[in-house]
Amino acid sequence: MSVPADVADGVEVPTRSAMATASLAVAEELTRRGLRPGDRVVLKAENSAAYVYTLLALAHLDASLVVLDHRQTDDETRTVIEQCRVRWVIGDTPGGLLFPGPRASCFLALDTLVAAAGPPAGAAGTADAAASALDFSRWRRRTDALVAWSTGSTGRAKAIVKSGDGFLTNLERTLAHMGYRERDTFLPLLPFSHQYGLSLIFLAQLSGASLLISPFHRVDLAIRAGASHGATIVDATPSTYRSLLNLARRNPGLLDGLAGVRLWCTGGAPLDQALTQRFRSVVGAPLLDGYGSTELGNVSFATPDRPKGCGSVLAGIDVRLAPARSDGAAPGSPAAESGDGADAEADHSAEFGHLWVRSPDALVGYLEPDGSIREQTDEWYETGDFGYLSDEGDLYVIGRSQAVHRMGHLLYPEALAAKASRCGRQVVVVPVDDARWGSRLIFVVADPEQGDPKGWRELLCSLLPSYEQPNHVVVLPDLPLNRNGKTDTGQLRQLLREEHPALWGGAQNGARR
Known part of the structure; x- marks a missing residue:
């Protein structure tokens, strides 16, 4: 199958209809090869259009998706295959190693799979018909629709089980909050294998927008591609924006052509004041911070009309802050607490609290080493982060709630x-x-x-x-x-x-x- 995208210099820009048409073709090829609803499938590969088509095809086929970072070692991958009771592994071929785990019955090379997929049956219909035919309704009802891995900055990775309804409903809340639209073009400078990048693939499909797939690890090339292809929404971590500003300092013309970007979004790590100020002075627009996690999905986002902190909490999700105790111990239950709404750089140490979230979109539970699911039964989820709420309802997240004692403080x-x-x-x-x-x-x-x-x-x-x-x-x-x-x-x-x-x-x- 030829890739239905505008491809040049490693940049692919599939529209919604192109994504749907290609994904349906991949779905038919997977069905021909024997994939069944409910099969648990590892997807491990670098960003590409083929990755996007296969991801959407697997959701269409009602598979249980296990997404892995392509940089994980072979030993880590084998451990995942065993723990998750995986039946299929789809990914880049790593030097011929086919991940022969005891429960992995089949390995498919991603590029071979997509190349083998012919035009889907009935593909002669309209683009709207192809988009409508791509159906996630069965996947939405699946309890173990998504198994994702939280790596964080410390600690051992955990296998987090999300339902299809929880994952997709959270993205529908995000879409309503952010106002994404069909004429947008997303430029994600992120790996697709993690919560942030993964959500942007589905958000592009749900909103009808185009998705610009670029070599995100080469920020200079990705930004030039964004200018060439009319990017309107850019998403990246704070560290990537630091690299972008450093490149722009050495190459003042790098950001030319990006006047059409209406949302510069960030997340995945705390956003410091120095970067916020530097970005606004160079780009002339605010960095819009957001907060979420693999366990919870998206929780809050800053928007152009409310660019402070991590913005307001998504509709249908509740946030509470439990005041920090003098001994540094985690609180037993959440209690409402709010700050005074001053600027983010102000000293709010007295109003800081441990962040708890109640969300209908939260994880189903954690996958145990024996493959069973340990359910998350608590109504409120303790995030391990801390911050404060302004009087206007904007959430400020400072970071992990790991307290230390020093000089009596x-x-x-x-x-x-x-x-x-x-x-x-x-x-x-x-x-x-x-x-x-x-x-x-x-x-x-x-x-x-x-x-x-x-x-x-x-x-x-x-x-x-x-x-x-x-x-x-x-x-x-x-x-x-x-x-x-x-x-x-x-x-x-x-x-x-x-x-x-x-x-x-x-x-x-x-x-x-």
Whole structure:
């Protein structure tokens, strides 16, 4: 089957009807090969039009989808195949290895599958007919429609089971909130295998918009493709936007042609004030932050008319904040709490709370090692994040609710990092246990120019009260990232231990990599 998309320089731009027509053809080929409703299928591949068509085809066929990052190792993939009781594996062929797990009866190479798919039966009809024929109604009723893996910035990945109705209804709430429309063109600078990128594929199909599939890991090429193909909505993590701004500084013409972008959206990691201000000054538009998770789907979004924080919560979803206890322990039950609505960079430490969400779109449960589902029975879901609500109802999410004690104070490293970002660079705060201090604080500043740590320390101390000031400052040209584009705190701590071992002994005030 020839790819029904505008293809040039690795860029593919299928319209809704093209996606539907190609997806139906792939669905017929999968049916011919023996795939049945309810079969559990691993999809593991890089972003491509073929990936999109196969994903939509599997939903159309009522498969139980297991989406994996294409960068996961073969051993990790085999573990997933066993735990998820997978019958099919579809993906890029990794050096001929066909993932021969004991429960995987068939491997299909993605490009071979799509090439073998001929025009679907009845494809001579109209484009609208093809779009209507692509039907997710059976998949919507499936309890284990989607098995996704949360990787986060710390901890072991968990297999999260989502129902088709929960997943699709959440996207319908998102569509109504954001106002996506048929004449839009999405430019996702994200892997499709995670919640954020995955949702954009279905949002494009549900809204009737076009989907620009570009080499997202090459931001310069992707942005030029967006200009050439009339992108109107860009989605990327904060780390990708930092790369974009750095490229634009060296190449002032890079952003030419993107005047038609009406929504610059971000998510997947906390958005610091330095990036927000820098982006607006360079691009002339706000970065619209959003909040969600693999377990919950989308929870809240900033919009052009409400560009503050993570915006308002989606209709039908409730958020509560449980005040932080003085001992740092997690609260037993949520309680409503709101801030005073000031700017995000203000000190709201007294109003911070642990974030709980009640959503009809939340996960069904977690997949256990033996393949059974451990149901999520609690009405309210504890996210592990913390933040505050403004008087206007805008949600501000600061980061993970991991408190440390220092000099008699209860401090949250990610809240400190958000305040410290007023220095004009991204900052990560790494706490280290200390018998005298309770915790010592290593402030890691991401500075491509690798400025003097002493200068950064002076600036940071001017922004913070004495009990929040750094014990040590380390300057790195950039921060290690995980597969989701979030700062990999585990890798960062390991790097600090290896390259600055004296920091664990309390001997230094500043260090440069």
